[in-house]
Amino acid sequence: MSKGKVIIGMSGGVDSSTAAYLLKEEGYEVIGVTMGMWQEPGETEGCGNLSAVKDASRVAEKLGIEFHVLDFRKEFRENVVDYFINSYERGMTPNPCIACNRHVKWAALLDYANKIGADYIATGHYARIEKHPVTGRYSIKASVTAAKDQTYALYRLTQEQLERTLMPVGFYEKDEIRKIAANIDDFIAKKSDSQDICFIPDGDYGAFLERERGKNHCPGNFVDMEGNVLGQHKGLIYYTVGQRKGLGIAFGKPMYVYGLDVDKNEVILCDNETLFSRTVYANQINCMSVPEFTDGMRFRGKIRYSHKMADCTVRMVGEDLLECTFDEPQRAITPGQALVLYDGEYVAGGGTILGAKLPIHQRKNEAE
Amino acid sequence: MATKIYMDHAATTPVRKEVLEAMLPYFTEYYGNASGIYGIAKESKKAMEKAREQVAAAINAQPSEIYFTAGGSESDNMALRGVAEALKDKGNHIITTKIEHHAILHTCEYLEKHGFRVTYLDVDADGKVRLEDLEAAICPETILISVMFANNEIGTIEPIAEIGKLAHEKGIYLHTDAVQAMGHVPIDVEEMHIDLLSISGHKLGAPKGIGAIYIRKGVRITPLIFGGAQEKKMRAGTENIPGIVGLGKAVELAAAELPETRATLEKMRDRLIHGILEAIPYSKLNGHPTDRLPGNCNISFEFIEGESMLLLLDALGVAASSGSACTSGSLDPSHVLLAIGLPHEKAHGSLRLTLDTDNTEEEIDFILEKLPQIVARLREMSPLYEEVSKQAK
Numbered sequence: 001m002s003k004g005k006v007i008i009g010m011s012g013g014v015d016s017s018t019a020a021y022l023l024k025e026e027g028y029e030v031i032g033v034t035m036g037m038w039q040e041p042g043e044t045e046g047c048g049n050l051s052a053v054k055d056a057s058r059v060a061e062k063l064g065i066e067f068h069v070l071d072f073r074k075e076f077r078e079n080v081v082d083y084f085i086n087s088y089e090r091g092m093t094p095n096p097c098i099a100c101n102r103h104v105k106w107a108a109l110l111d112y113a114n115k116i117g118a119d120y121i122a123t124g125h126y127a128r129i130e131k132h133p134v135t136g137r138y139s140i141k142a143s144v145t146a147a148k149d150q151t152y153a154l155y156r157l158t159q160e161q162l163e164r165t166l167m168p169v170g171f172y173e174k175d176e177i178r179k180i181a182a183n184i185d186d187f188i189a190k191k192s193d194s195q196d197i198c199f200i201p202d203g204d205y206g207a208f209l210e211r212e213r214g215k216n217h218c219p220g221n222f223v224d225m226e227g228n229v230l231g232q233h234k235g236l237i238y239y240t241v242g243q244r245k246g247l248g249i250a251f252g253k254p255m256y257v258y259g260l261d262v263d264k265n266e267v268i269l270c271d272n273e274t275l276f277s278r279t280v281y282a283n284q285i286n287c288m289s290v291p292e293f294t295d296g297m298r299f300r301g302k303i304r305y306s307h308k309m310a311d312c313t314v315r316m317v318g319e320d321l322l323e324c325t326f327d328e329p330q331r332a333i334t335p336g337q338a339l340v341l342y343d344g345e346y347v348a349g350g351g352t353i354l355g356a357k358l359p360i361h362q363r364k365n366e367a368e
Numbered sequence: 369m370a371t372k373i374y375m376d377h378a379a380t381t382p383v384r385k386e387v388l389e390a391m392l393p394y395f396t397e398y399y400g401n402a403s404g405i406y407g408i409a410k411e412s413k414k415a416m417e418k419a420r421e422q423v424a425a426a427i428n429a430q431p432s433e434i435y436f437t438a439g440g441s442e443s444d445n446m447a448l449r450g451v452a453e454a455l456k457d458k459g460n461h462i463i464t465t466k467i468e469h470h471a472i473l474h475t476c477e478y479l480e481k482h483g484f485r486v487t488y489l490d491v492d493a494d495g496k497v498r499l500e501d502l503e504a505a506i507c508p509e510t511i512l513i514s515v516m517f518a519n520n521e522i523g524t525i526e527p528i529a530e531i532g533k534l535a536h537e538k539g540i541y542l543h544t545d546a547v548q549a550m551g552h553v554p555i556d557v558e559e560m561h562i563d564l565l566s567i568s569g570h571k572l573g574a575p576k577g578i579g580a581i582y583i584r585k586g587v588r589i590t591p592l593i594f595g596g597a598q599e600k601k602m603r604a605g606t607e608n609i610p611g612i613v614g615l616g617k618a619v620e621l622a623a624a625e626l627p628e629t630r631a632t633l634e635k636m637r638d639r640l641i642h643g644i645l646e647a648i649p650y651s652k653l654n655g656h657p658t659d660r661l662p663g664n665c666n667i668s669f670e671f672i673e674g675e676s677m678l679l680l681l682d683a684l685g686v687a688a689s690s691g692s693a694c695t696s697g698s699l700d701p702s703h704v705l706l707a708i709g710l711p712h713e714k715a716h717g718s719l720r721l722t723l724d725t726d727n728t729e730e731e732i733d734f735i736l737e738k739l740p741q742i743v744a745r746l747r748e749m750s751p752l753y754e755e756v757s758k759q760a761k
Binding site: 190 | 421
């Protein structure tokens with residue numbers, strides 16, 4: 001009778017609620033799970049916090065499905081929050097959702113699925129999972145709605161994870177999902193989309209890092225590409241590559257953040273042109289539709305979530321070190337963000353951006 | 369004198385029959401603690417979550433954004449003190465108005481003693497906040513704006529949507545004390561950009577001792593009451609399930625009946641206001657003539673004391689008030705009437721009649737017949753009035 005037992009991660013939002021509804025309609029035995037990940041006193045939003053638990057349990061009740069709350073606060077703290085803070089302190093701009101998806105959401109859900117003997121896990125992501133027609137490997141394919149495409153943050157999933165994952169909302173437009181959600185109730189259909197990073201609901205990263213690590217962010221110098229001091233910055237954590245606004249200083253001409261030098265505690269500034277680069281280096285490589293990256297492979301690459309894909313060629317320059325050369329220079333290559341490579345509609349794989357140039361120690365390795 | 373005509377609905381309302389009926393099973397039958405996992409506890413929890421949906425639906429919020437409290441004053445305290453505490457590192461400036469309920473004003477005074485700076489905005493002669501004043505008061509340290517949705521004494525409805533738009537643009541939280549407005553005028557927290565909103569049960573046919581606060585998802589706020597994990601740890605204490613059920617039912621009824629109730633009350637209110645103003649010389653309407661609560665009539669009569677009027681009305685079985693229920697009994701004139709520019713003597717001679725659907729046209733007739741006689745009688749005893757009458761002749 002049942003098409004199988006599926007564990008769905010529910011946040012109480014419109015997408016995962018509707019995903020649960022769709023799976024139930026399709027004939028799966030659906031078990032809802034909210035992952036308790038983050039909660040601080042006085043916080044009213046976030047992945048897996050008490051609001052999410054309340055909303056998700058309300059939806060589960062309406063759908064008549066089994067519902068559990070699982071505690072993953074420790075895993076989330078270690079794999080996502082600490083990583084996020086450490087990255088900032090190392091002068092990088094992390095994408096915590098990517099880390100959360102691979103190390104917490106999927107790892108935790110699959111583990112739970114194995115424990116209770118479920119066949120699949122499911123999420124409310126706008127993406128589709130299919131086998132690549134040529135390589136036969138599981139891959140994430142763009143959602144039917146380009147506007148809500150969430151493939152970028154999913155590029156690190158493994159073959160084992162993809163094989164057992166269902167993403168029912170990837171086959172619909174967002175508007176259609178809202179209409180379907182009205183079958184659950186009006187509250188869900190009207191619920192606004194979550195924004196920003198779930199553990200920083202007010203979007204104030206600086207204040208968050210201060211709360212976590214105390215106000216120990218040392219002011220330092222703004223310098224130009226030649227090392228000339230241009231002024232004082234508030235502390236490295238407040239800046240990201242490509243940033244122009246909020247430098248708090250007028251330089252006579254538009255200046256942008258080129259990079260952050262953690263050792264010297266300097267923010268390096270440049271003009272707009274200097275921000276462009278054709279080359280991107282990345283490590284922590286994950287292969288999805290391709291079994292491996294080989295020299296000369298052509299893809300379309302994305303260097304941040306909002307980046308417009310651009311044609312590029314890749315080359316492996318170390319065991320876990322990929323060099324990606326775009327046909328046209330790209331603006332603001334930001335260390336810590338992900339380079340995601342697409343083969344047509346399929347995610348081929350990707351890695352974590354090291355920068356537009358190789359860090360010095362990596363360059364030595366390459367020479368050896 | 370036994371009260372025959374109740375015209376003090378802004379002070380409190382009787383519990384509606386439907387509300388009482390909805391509540392009754394939760395006293396003796398489903399008395400379980402909502403935190404339990406057994407049958408009757410689940411019934412309590414289910415009832416509570418239904419009430420949360422009822423309240424959320426009435427203001428276009430999500431159920432998870434509704435927290436139950438013990439009433440309007442607690443909700444106001446929680447909004448102000450909770451946001452102030454949570455955002456104290458971000459700024460220490462709060463903007464409110466001179467015509468707020470004392471639950472706001474006295475909380476602001478408390479916060480002023482603890483390092484916060486509060487701007488109390490003036491209002492115009494109708495009791496409305498001027499947007500330009502608000503904009504001028506905003507500074508980088510401003511963390512919260514608290515403006516009441518509608519005033520409890522003079523009934524003026526504030527331009528909350530415009531205030532919300534401004535607050536939203538500036539990235540400042542907006543709290544509104546909607547204790548008087550809830551259930552009487554339409555409220556949409558999304559459209560009006562409201563971040564926090566206070567609700568009281570007993571102003572709309574639910575019992576005393578139950579209220580709620582809407583807190584927009586993502587708003588940073590510290591709890592006022594610590595203890596158990598109830599209300600997502602934002603408000604500890606075993607939930608008042610019968611009260612919560614009553615509040616949910618009352619809000620649901622009020623929201624469903626709102627357009628009809630509003631039209632009926634406005635018609636009655638306007639007949640009362642115009643009838644009094646026409647029949648009694650030296651009388652003046654307080655508050656905005658049209659942007660006012662459907663049931664609110666507040667009129668000042670020169671040369672007389674409001675308290676004497678209340679005593680004579682009470683002798684006829686009419687329950688009315690001179691200011692807000694919480695101010696009556698004090699010798700100070702109403703801070704609201706002073707804020708709209710009334711001199712002390714006129715502020716003393718005001719009468720507030722607040723109507724609801726249990727009032728009748730016959731009762732309006734009765735007031736229109738008796739009130740001119742009462743005012744005339746009191747003025748006969750007033751030396752001030754004697755002088756003015758002489759001069760007029």
